[in-house]
Amino acid sequence: MKKTSLCLAMGAIWALASTAAAAAGVDSTWKTTATRAHVPAASVNMSNLVASSMPLHVQVTLKIRNKGALDDFIAAAHNPASPLFRAKLQSSDVAAHFLPSQAQAQAVADYLSHAGFSHVSVSANRLLVSADGTASNARAAFGTRFVKGTDEHGRAAYANIDDAKVPASLADVVLSVSGLQTVTHPHTMLARASTQGRVEKGRPGGGGATLVGHNPTAFPTIYNVGGTPAASTITVGIISDGDMTQPLKDLNQFTSTNGLPAVNTQVVTVSTPGTDTSGTAEWDLDSQDIVAMSGGVGKLIFYAANSLSNSDLTAAFNKAVSDNQAQVVNVSLGECETSAYQDGSMAADDQILALGVAQGQTFSISTGDSGSNECTKKPTGTTPSYPASSPYVIAVSGTSLSTGASNSWVSETLWSGAGGSPSTVEPKPSWQTQGGGTTRDVADVAFDADPNSGAIIIVNGSNAQYGGTSLAAPLFAATWARMLAAHPTLGFAGPHLYSVSTASYHDVTSGSNGGETATVGWDYASGFGSGIVSALNAGL
Structure with a gap:
């Protein structure tokens, strides 16, 4: 994507984010990520919603490119009849064919910054973009609301009651958003x-x-x-x-x-x-x-x-x-x-x-x-x-x-x-x-x-x-x-x-x-x- 077209695309995304924040919801063109509501909204008392200023740390995982080709390679590498049997990808192969592009990672980073997140950081392989923000920032960026809860040890926690969504322009880039709940963890x-x-x-x-x-x-x-x-x-x-x-x-x-x-x-x-x-x-x-x-x-x-x-x-x-x-x-x-x-x-x-x-x-x-x-x-x-x-x-x-x-x-x-x-x-x-x-x-x-x-x-x-x-x-x-x-x-x-x-x-x-x-x-x-x-x- 050329720099000019990327800027135009990002301008459209920012406009969507602003609209979502103002309307306390998401635009109908937004797409759901792999991060789902941890607690159904219908099952909670809305008086238990967290304060909009509650701090949280999010991590956006980007989709790898050419997932089908990766699956095909894995299958071939474990098929004794394949000429690729026992073949292994080198790190350079992964970077060249499967990792997100610099432009994709930067688009997500810019999106988070514009939604009010700070300390935005992109992992070395461009697969993860992390940032610090508040519940209000997360609602603007992902259309999520949060309710108070406790984890298995009885400690104060929170959970998202909406699926995490992103504008359609990022739907082919963003896979999931973690950090939207602290009720469960490994x-x-x-x-x-x-x-x-x-x-x-x-x-x-x-x-x-x-x-x-x-x-x-x-x-x-x-x-x-x-x-x-x-x-x-x-x-x-x-x-x-x-x-x-x-x-x-x-x-x-x-x-x-x-x-x-x-x-x-x-x-x-x-x-x-x-x-x-x-x-x-x-x-x-x-x-x-x-x-x-x-x-x-x-x-x-x-x-x-x-x-x-x-x-x-x-x-x-x-x-x-x-x-x-x-x-x-x-x-x-x-x-x-x-x-x-x-x-x-x-x-x-x-x-x-x-x-x-x-x-x-x-x-x-x-x-x-x-x-x-x-x-x-x-x-x-x-x-x-x-x-x-x-x-x-x-x-x-x-x-x-x-x-x-x-x-x-x-x-x-x-x-x-x-x-x-x-x-x-x-x-x-x-x-x-x-x-x-x-x-x-x-x-x-x-x-x-x-x-x-x-x-x-x-x-x-x-x-x-x-x-x-x-x-x-x-x-x-x-x-x-x-x-x-x-x-x-x-x-x-x-x-x-x-x-x-x-x-x-x-x-x-x-x-x-x-x-x-x-x-x-x-x-x-x-x-x-x-x-x-x-x-x-x-x-x-």
């Missing part, structure tokens, strides 16, 4: 054992087996790595948030205590530095188990978001993909799939994760600790956690692990808290050959997650025992890092996990998560089961 998926080193006999769902905590250095033996090479040539990422000072100290203490080499680490701060330290145990669990299970990685990168809000985590995903340094990225986080869908973060994250798949990256995601239904405290339904339900990731469920002498594997049953159930909205990827219907089936694989058979790690300088699918995901991330060390051309794990012999897995055949039951063969609750690393390596 959370960590870890659970602490009630007693360190705890042993339980005859625990319901445990098949009468003995459960005991494990030093992370035991997992390579338990899951039989055999002669599979260590991941010493592979870079692994961890999506995290806040201050990483203590997790780095704990990791150094862990390697020193266990006689392991020091880890080459890097902290990549996404947006403004965060000060939160409440997630220290989570990032300890992720990092120490990745290092131990992988046999050591070439580099470990912490992508530290400012917070666990949807918008901040989308920025962290975007950074990990745009950097294209980590071949495997661990995400021990998730939220109700329905919330992510309404928020628009699902649409935003999926296209970022799709770019990651095209580059050969694998995101390992916890399926959650709330059983078959991530959306309520009790598993009365079957709605999975997101981003585990994305078709562009590996969803890792959890087991109760029983071991014998010399860390020998004895048995695994489904951990009752492990997430796993069919998606309600996400499409089934072409490589997922198990399950029924047309939606994504969760999970793909499973590893130890029961806190009573969990990992004894170092947290704030002292030993502590943790589980949850926050343990299962890094165990798979480390396993796949080993696979990439042995087979550098593999790329994204999904199609390979479904093509190898089932003899590559410990089949989990008993246990329930409330709505799904582990059975012989693949099932929603546990996927194919846990990996027998040496067998998986031999089958690839």
Whole structure:
């Protein structure tokens, strides 16, 4: 678009925005984005609307260009009959063919500025445009009103009661708008054992087996790595948030205590530095188990978001993909799939994760600790956690692990808290050959997650025992890092996990998560089961 025509177009958009603000609504030509009303307007008391001066931070996700071509490339790259089989996009390919143009990003930035937002910032790959403003600015820009609410912890929050819209002139550019609600957001998926080193006999769902905590250095033996090479040539990422000072100290203490080499680490701060330290145990669990299970990685990168809000985590995903340094990225986080869908973060994250798949990256995601239904405290339904339900990731469920002498594997049953159930909205990827219907089936694989058979790690300088699918995901991330060390051309794990012999897995055949039951063969609750690393390596 020429500069003159771009200015004319922007002038028309600004006029629409001014009209919308004056009329306290939106023009009929405006188009709805992927961000939907978080709370239906008809269900709220309008006296609970927030003050127009309420501050908020928004992040607009732009649509990638040539989405159809990207989908075709991903399909071809995972088709053994295609000449593009195992091909990977380079960052330069992504920039040239799929990222938004400079003119598109600038148009969105200018639109936000004219609507009254400040501190407008465009991400390096032009996919995200963020800004600070007020509820009044958001109503002018997106036609949204907000109502007061509380989050799951009882803290004051707000939620949009209108779908986010943009003028028709931006409809082909803007995908979604995050930051319009703070009622729901992702959370960590870890659970602490009630007693360190705890042993339980005859625990319901445990098949009468003995459960005991494990030093992370035991997992390579338990899951039989055999002669599979260590991941010493592979870079692994961890999506995290806040201050990483203590997790780095704990990791150094862990390697020193266990006689392991020091880890080459890097902290990549996404947006403004965060000060939160409440997630220290989570990032300890992720990092120490990745290092131990992988046999050591070439580099470990912490992508530290400012917070666990949807918008901040989308920025962290975007950074990990745009950097294209980590071949495997661990995400021990998730939220109700329905919330992510309404928020628009699902649409935003999926296209970022799709770019990651095209580059050969694998995101390992916890399926959650709330059983078959991530959306309520009790598993009365079957709605999975997101981003585990994305078709562009590996969803890792959890087991109760029983071991014998010399860390020998004895048995695994489904951990009752492990997430796993069919998606309600996400499409089934072409490589997922198990399950029924047309939606994504969760999970793909499973590893130890029961806190009573969990990992004894170092947290704030002292030993502590943790589980949850926050343990299962890094165990798979480390396993796949080993696979990439042995087979550098593999790329994204999904199609390979479904093509190898089932003899590559410990089949989990008993246990329930409330709505799904582990059975012989693949099932929603546990996927194919846990990996027998040496067998998986031999089958690839």
